[in-house]
Structures are given as structure tokens and as C-alpha cells.
Amino acid sequence: xxxxxxxxxxxxxxxxxxxxxxxxxxxxELFKTYGYKPIIxxxxxxxxxxxxxIGSSTDIVQKEMYTFEDKGxxxxxxxxxxxxxxxxxxVEQNMNQLPQPVKLYYTGPMFRYERxxxxxxxxxxQIGVEAIGSDDPAVDAESILLLVNYxxxxxxxxxTLYINSMGCxxxxxxxxxxxxxxxxxxxxxxxxxxxxxxxxxxLRLFDCKNETCQAVMADAPxxxxxxxxxxSGHFDEVKHYLEMQCVNYTIKPELVRGLDYYTKTTFEIxxxxxGAQNAIGGGGRYNKLVEEFGGPSTPGIGFALGTERLALxxxxxxxxxxxxxxxEVFIAVADPAAKHAAVNILYQLRSNDISSDIDYMNRSxxxxxxxxxxxxxxxxxxxxxxxxxxxxxxxxxMEDGAQVEVKLNELVEHLTxxxxxxx
Ligand SMILES: [Zn+2]
Ligand SMILES: [Zn+2]
Numbered sequence: 001x002x003x004x005x006x007x008x009x010x011x012x013x014x015x016x017x018x019x020x021x022x023x024x025x026x027x028x029e030l031f032k033t034y035g036y037k038p039i040i041x042x043x044x045x046x047x048x049x050x051x052x053x054i055g056s057s058t059d060i061v062q063k064e065m066y067t068f069e070d071k072g073x074x075x076x077x078x079x080x081x082x083x084x085x086x087x088x089x090x091v092e093q094n095m096n097q098l099p100q101p102v103k104l105y106y107t108g109p110m111f112r113y114e115r116x117x118x119x120x121x122x123x124x125x126q127i128g129v130e131a132i133g134s135d136d137p138a139v140d141a142e143s144i145l146l147l148v149n150y151x152x153x154x155x156x157x158x159x160t161l162y163i164n165s166m167g168c169x170x171x172x173x174x175x176x177x178x179x180x181x182x183x184x185x186x187x188x189x190x191x192x193x194x195x196x197x198x199x200x201x202x203l204r205l206f207d208c209k210n211e212t213c214q215a216v217m218a219d220a221p222x223x224x225x226x227x228x229x230x231x232s233g234h235f236d237e238v239k240h241y242l243e244m245q246c247v248n249y250t251i252k253p254e255l256v257r258g259l260d261y262y263t264k265t266t267f268e269i270x271x272x273x274x275g276a277q278n279a280i281g282g283g284g285r286y287n288k289l290v291e292e293f294g295g296p297s298t299p300g301i302g303f304a305l306g307t308e309r310l311a312l313x314x315x316x317x318x319x320x321x322x323x324x325x326x327x328e329v330f331i332a333v334a335d336p337a338a339k340h341a342a343v344n345i346l347y348q349l350r351s352n353d354i355s356s357d358i359d360y361m362n363r364s365x366x367x368x369x370x371x372x373x374x375x376x377x378x379x380x381x382x383x384x385x386x387x388x389x390x391x392x393x394x395x396x397x398m399e400d401g402a403q404v405e406v407k408l409n410e411l412v413e414h415l416t417x418x419x420x421x422x423x
Pocket of ligand 1: 167168169170171227228229230231232
């Protein structure tokens, strides 16, 4: 009997996991620079946390949630996204008592029951940030710039930044009526899903992948042309801050992020190298969400990026600097009689922060060297009975083949020097 991973999931094997860790490490470094702190929320929440916030008419809530009843008859849902849990926590933990805005980041798996395809899984990883408590357009710009600068930090060069404004609660009802009227008149040209959307959630009409629907929606009225004065002023400020940092952007009125809670600024970053599934990150402002969770009226903004797709993009044009995870020293035991002494040396090296390993498979010396070579270990220490008697070992640099004899009591110092210089 052999088991396979559930459909839509995958193992992140060590060679890939070290790359993910690198991406996460770079993110955390940058988030700190921007004043963001980590938060860790449960993987599952009460189902209502998501139905209330994401919107009951969205695809996520309608078809994609992993919802189950636990043994205590509670309806729980594996989180399909990271913002709602963070806002739930902001309200529950009274973070409005802290200096505002509260700036948080999270990383971890999310779950959506979607059709699996290249780069899209049912369990997928996100890195995200939220800045809660300020409606300053400079915070919008900060969120966008943080995402842009993070992608640059991991070596991405070809990026397109799309921005849009979804307006406020005053702009939307009027606009939605206008949109409904427009779509109603074009009903015959729309796909079945879109016909349903006209009544259920007309904003989602822009999300349809059907070409005919897209053609129809290209001429639809755009929210960005119907913003109130305050919202268009806010948007102008955001653009100004981006221009100050020489960040190019394209205004994309069709950019309606797939969740109901967005207000004002929304944004998305696309890597043209990725083909159809080319969005690698995006987010927006959600000024009504905290209230929705029973907190005081509090604005907020954030973004999330998908680790899988980012890793693909970095594979294509970025740099994975993952060396620091590899083992640096291998102790080759030439003679079983030297095993105990070799293990002693191994722990001596490790307690001096030298990443090191030894053979655990009773291999011949030759097979030990082959295995260590396959692992890409650079320095070999040869140890047999003769070396023990002489109190000295041979250290070989596999990169240039250089060998030196080193006294046992100087080995730690010698290797520390070599490994330090190689870094
Ligand atoms: Zn407005
Ligand atoms: Zn459609």
C-alpha cells in the first residue's frame, strides 16, 4: 500500500523548501525595515469569519472553501486567505489600543478547493502584510512599494504594476446600478455564469475568463471614472507617492480584486514571464472590514503574494541565494576503529557552528566520498587510526583539490577559517 498526496497538494521537497525559506527570509528582512511585525493566526477559523468578510457571492465562499463540522458541531473553515483572520485577531485582541497603524505580516498555507493547474494548488502558500488603522494615502503607497521592492530584492526585473480605485461606500451603489443596467442590456452576449453575476455581484463580471464576456465588459462603465471627490483625491495622492519613488504603474479600471471587502486603492503585480497565471501578488484597501468584525470603524490596507508563483518567477529571472543551508564539512572515516573519535570531532565542529556531517551507513571510504560529493559538501576531513595516533588529519578542499595536514587540536580553528572565508 502506497499513499499519494491528496489531489491539489504537493510536497515541498528539500531542494524547493530551501528556496522558499530564502524567499521568506528576504521578505521578513524587508518587512522589518518597513516596521511590520509577525502575527500567527490559526489555520482554521469559524466559517463566518470568511463568509462575512470575503462576501457570500464570491467564488471562494460559493465553491472553494474547505468547510467542515468538528466533533463539537462547530462549522469551521480552513483559511482561504490571510486578511480576514488578521482582522478578526485585530478586533479580538483589542489592537486598536496599540499605536496606530498596526503593521503586521504573516506567512503560511491557505486552502481553496479549485481546479488544480500549473502553479495552482488547493493548499498554497502566501506571504502577506496588513497595515490597520490609517487611511493615509502614503500607507497605500507604502504597501505597494513594499511589494514592488520585495520583488526587486529577490531579483525580479520585469514587473508590471496595475493600480485601481474601487471607491468608497458612497460611490459603489450608484456605480453598481449603472453597471447592472449596462450588463442587463447585453445579457444575450454573456456566459451563464455572468448572467448570474448580473444580479448577484455585477463587479465580478470583470473577472470572467470568457473572451466574449471580456469584450462586452471592455466597454462597460468604469468605477474609476465615477469616484467621489475624496476618493479621487486619495487616488491622486497614492499616484503621486509612487511617482516620487519613480515606480511605473498602469491604471487598470478592470482590476477588481476577487474579494468583496476592498475599498479605494487596489493593486496587482504581474510577471510577464509567467504566462496565463501571471499575477504574483496584489492587495488593496479595506476600510469597512474591521467594522464588519464588530470593531470600531478602522481603515486598513494590505497585500498577499503567492509563494509558488513567486518561486517560479524567481526561477526564471531572479536569484536564489540558498547556500547557507548546505553542509560544509564531511568527516570521512577511513577505519571503523576511528569512528568514536570521529563522532567526537563531529560534535566539536557542530558546537563551534560548523555545519558538518558523517557517514551513518557503514559505507566504504570510497562510497562515503561519493555520497558526500553528491551532497555538494566542500571540505573533507580524513580520519583513520593512523591519523589518530599522529594527532593530525588531512583536510581537503574538494573545490580546488588542495590538501593540508592539520593538528587535531587546531582543526576547529582551521575549519572555521576556511568556512568563514568561503561565505
Ligand atoms: Zn468615494
Ligand atoms: Zn462570462
